[in-house]
Amino acid sequence: MKIFRIIARLNVGGPARHVVWLTERLQNDEFESRLIAGTVPSGEEDMSYFARQHNVEPIFISELSRELSAKDVISLWKIYREMLSFQPDVVHTHTAKAGTIGRMAAFVYKWLTWRTLIARPRRVAVVHTFHGHVFHSYYGNAKTSVFLMIERILARFATDRIITISNQQFHEIHERFRVGRKEQFSIIRLGIELPDADQIVKSRYLLRNEIGAADGETVVGFVGRLTAIKDLPTLLEAAEMVVNDGSAPPVRFVIIGDGELRGELEQIAAARGLSTIVHFLGNRENIADLLPGMDMIALTSANEGTPLSLIEAMSFGVPFVSTAVGGVVDLAGDIKDSRAGFDICERGITTEPGSASSLSKGLIYLAKDEKLQCVLSSNGKQFVREHYSVERLVGDVEELYRELVFETEGLSGPSAAETSGRA
Numbered sequence: 001m002k003i004f005r006i007i008a009r010l011n012v013g014g015p016a017r018h019v020v021w022l023t024e025r026l027q028n029d030e031f032e033s034r035l036i037a038g039t040v041p042s043g044e045e046d047m048s049y050f051a052r053q054h055n056v057e058p059i060f061i062s063e064l065s066r067e068l069s070a071k072d073v074i075s076l077w078k079i080y081r082e083m084l085s086f087q088p089d090v091v092h093t094h095t096a097k098a099g100t101i102g103r104m105a106a107f108v109y110k111w112l113t114w115r116t117l118i119a120r121p122r123r124v125a126v127v128h129t130f131h132g133h134v135f136h137s138y139y140g141n142a143k144t145s146v147f148l149m150i151e152r153i154l155a156r157f158a159t160d161r162i163i164t165i166s167n168q169q170f171h172e173i174h175e176r177f178r179v180g181r182k183e184q185f186s187i188i189r190l191g192i193e194l195p196d197a198d199q200i201v202k203s204r205y206l207l208r209n210e211i212g213a214a215d216g217e218t219v220v221g222f223v224g225r226l227t228a229i230k231d232l233p234t235l236l237e238a239a240e241m242v243v244n245d246g247s248a249p250p251v252r253f254v255i256i257g258d259g260e261l262r263g264e265l266e267q268i269a270a271a272r273g274l275s276t277i278v279h280f281l282g283n284r285e286n287i288a289d290l291l292p293g294m295d296m297i298a299l300t301s302a303n304e305g306t307p308l309s310l311i312e313a314m315s316f317g318v319p320f321v322s323t324a325v326g327g328v329v330d331l332a333g334d335i336k337d338s339r340a341g342f343d344i345c346e347r348g349i350t351t352e353p354g355s356a357s358s359l360s361k362g363l364i365y366l367a368k369d370e371k372l373q374c375v376l377s378s379n380g381k382q383f384v385r386e387h388y389s390v391e392r393l394v395g396d397v398e399e400l401y402r403e404l405v406f407e408t409e410g411l412s413g414p415s416a417a418e419t420s421g422r423a
Contacts, residue, residue, distance in 0.1 A: 001405060003033040004088035006079065006102035008066055008095050010037050010058065012045040012257065012283055013225060014308030015131045018190060018393075019094055024054040025394045031401075034086055036079060038064025038098070043260040044225070045283040066097055079105040089408075090401050092127040099128045100150060103158040125404035128154070129163040129188075132305035132326065135177045148177060155180035160404060163188050165306045166327030186400055190306055191393025194315055194385060200292045207254065207293025211279045217250045218367045221294035221318075223287060223309040224301075226259030231300040231323075233268055237356035238300075238363065240272045248364045253278045254294070256287060291316045295373070296366055301325055302353055311388050314347065314380035319373055321362040324350035333383075339365065344372070347380040 003026055010016040023035045035058040040046040051058055061078050063071035079102060083091070091109075093102035106126045113122055134147055155162060162184045164170040170187055173179050213219050220239075224230055232255070239253050255265070255278065262280065269278045284290060291297075297313040299322035306327030310320050314331070322328045324343070333346030342351045342362035349366055351358040366372060 001031050001090065001401060002086060002088045003031055003401065004036070004083060004086055004091045005033060006036045006091070006093045006098045008038045008064060008097040009040045009044070010047045010051060011040045011225070012047050014190065014305075015094055016047040017050060017308065018129075018131070020051050020054050020056050021191065021193075021390050022394065022397060023051075023056045023058075025390075026398065031398070034059065034082075034088075036061060036064075036082060036098075036102075038062075038066075038075065041065060041067075045258050049285065064098070064101060068097075072101055076101050076105050076108075080108055083109040088124055089405055090125045090127060092129070094129045095131055096134050096147070096151075099130075100154065103128060103154050107158040123408045125160045125401075125408050126158060127161045127163060127400070127404070128159050129165070130169060130173055130305065131165060132303060133169070133173055133177075134303075135173070148179070151177075151179050155184065159184065160407070161186055161400065163400075165190050166330040168327050168329045169305055172326065188393070188396045188400070189387055190308060190311060191390035192308065192312055192315060192384070192388055193390050194388075195288060199288070200316055203289045203292040205293065207290040210281075211252060211254060213252050213293075214250075217252055218295045219252050219254060219293060220363060220367075221254045221256065221291070221297045221313070222299065223256045223291075223297065223313070224299070224307070226255070226257055226261045226265060228261065229301060229303055231302050231354065232261065232265050234300045234354060234356045234359060235298060236265065236268050236272060236274065236278065238298075238359040239269075239274055239278060241356060241360035242363055242367075243274070243277060245360070245364055247368070249367050251277065251363075251367060253298075254281060254290075255279065256281045256284055256290060258283045288312070288316075291318055294318050296321060296363070298359065298363065299323060299328065300353075300359060301328075304328055306331065310348075311384055315384040315388070317377040317381045319366060319376035319380060320348040321359065321366055322348060322350060323353040323359075325353055331383075333379075347376055347383055349376075 005019055005023055007019045023033045026033045037058040037060055039062050061075050064075035091106040093099040103126055110121045110124050162180050163186050170185055242248050242251050291313055297318050297320045304326035310331055332348040332350050335343045335345050337344040341358040342349055349362040351362045
């Protein structure tokens with residue numbers, strides 16, 4: 001079974017690792033995989049090294065990038081030519097831009113053949129994964145409406161199966177924004193490489209020693225791109241509130257990642273008098289070695305799919321305080337107690353998007369309650385081990401591909417509902 005996978009760019013973040021893991025592990029006697037990737041723009045860190053580490057050699061198309069441009073016609077043509085050469089059974093696109101160009105190319109590949117004249121187009125199944133979406137908080141109303149219209153058209157005419165990575169994301173994309181038909185959807189959670197106990201113990205002090213954190217200091221981490229959708233000014237405002245709160249224990253903040261807003265964020269931190277307690281570490285290849293040094297991780301995004309940074313932190317037993325957006329709601333679980341400005345959930349604390357006050361209250365509360373830290377740590381670690389291993393991810397995707405190929409060959413296979421239930 002030939003799998004043709006497309007992503008707009010291998011920049012730092014969960015989607016890049018996701019496609020590399022799938023490409024690497026679906027390369028065996030049953031599957032042959034090919035990965036197409038575009039260019040990483042200036043200001044974003046290239047994660048091609050991760051592909052090399054996993055013996056994955058993508059085919060790079062320089063014209064394929066994040067933003068709309070006239071070059072999209074060239075990238076569509078090049079992707080179409082690769083499809084003609086590879087003759088895939090499944091085309092699987094990831095992220096919005098690759099989803100648009102890739103599915104348009106797949107549509108042309110399927111129907112642009114003389115066999116269409118006898119009602120026998122090429123047999124190819126088309127899958128799209130929403131790692132997040134751009135239907136709010138990214139662009140203005142006019143541009144967002146255009147993107148939403150494109151997604152609805154692609155879902156109707158050029159997509160066999162749509163994957164969301166959480167229940168909450170399915171509700172947003174299908175029920176709120178009315179993309180696709182219900183029977184088109186499968187919910188397949190992300191997967192990660194789980195750490196072992198020895199790795200957690202050995203790495204406990206790597207980060208703390210680097211930033212000079214004493215044993216009595218609480219280290220709050222952030223991992224991700226320094227871009228507008230992450231709303232890091234709110235994190236810095238909350239950090240100032242925590243520092244100025246007389247009841248809070250000593251706290252340090254660590255920001256791991258890079259992006260176009262780094263310089264601006266460093267200036268904000270300096271203006272707020274936070275230069276000595278907020279540490280900007282830039283991009284790191286060894287994030288798994290740094291997570292055990294955190295006492296909690298924070299996220300202030302205005303829009304998320306399911307953030308891999310929180311899942312990885314949970315796997316190390318690091319509790320989180322995050323805005324209640326997208327798949328974060330599913331990671332946090334049921335609300336156990338509501339306080340002024342934040343909710344204490346099964347596996348984390350959720351706060352109001354855009355509210356520094358809400359975030360600071362959640363951080364202070366968790367920093368002061370060691371028992372709650374232990375409960376959230378244990379619950380989060382168990383939840384990730386049960387639901388987010390990369391082996392489970394690969395198994396779910398394999399089953400989906402088998403089902404789709406059964407359907408395109410006109411055979412009976414498991415239903416979409418059954419696949420969604422297994423996921």
